[in-house]
Amino acid sequence: MRNTESPIEAAAVDVVRHIEVKAYVDNYESLTNRVAALSNAAPIDRVQHDIFFHCRAGRLKLRSSGQYHHLIFYRRKDDYGPTESFYQFASTQNPAALQTSLGSAFGEAGRVKKFRRTFKLGCTTIHLDRVGGLGDFLEIKTVLNPSSGDESSAAPMSVEQGTGLVESIMHTLDIDLFQLVDGAYIDLINERVSCR
Secondary structure, three states, X not given: OOOOOOOOOXXXXXXXXXXXXXXXXXXXXXXXXXXXXXXXXXXXXXXXXXXXXXXOOOEEEEXXXXXXEEEEEEEEOOOOOXXXXXXXEEEOOOHHHHHHHHHHHHOEEEEEEEEEEEEEEXXXXXXXXXXXXXXXXXXXXXXXXXXXXXXXXXXXXXXXXXXHHHHHHHHHOXXXXXXXXXXXXXHHHHHHHHOO
């Protein structure tokens, strides 16, 4: 009998490369004003719910934010200071079913809920996060390989160039080395739970 079903075709998924850094924030309002002064566009505010799943090769999470739902995989060395990261994502229209399948296959590693205010500064994105159970944080991400469809994109950068740009923004915002964080929010949350 002839199979009339359409085959599943592999879709091309871009791997986005960043140089990024994460830091604790002491005064959220003051830092927000300073970041706003650097950006030439209004910020975007979102509430994000992330469900993490066990993954040996990196981190895997299902993110829901309003009507948008994405499966996100990324790899980043747990290190203080600006670090290169590799990022892939795919949208989904059925997050509940995907959550069930991923939970059955890999097991849930934890959840993160946060309010995120995002500013754009050229090829750099600055996130100001208020994370449930943790506090306030800053993330700076500079894209090394901007997509051709991104109007704000510039030419591709080397790791050294991206690192220099992130460090320059850190200096402008007076981010000290002792504020830097080496892991993901889910790691910090799970560490706190394990210490109770």
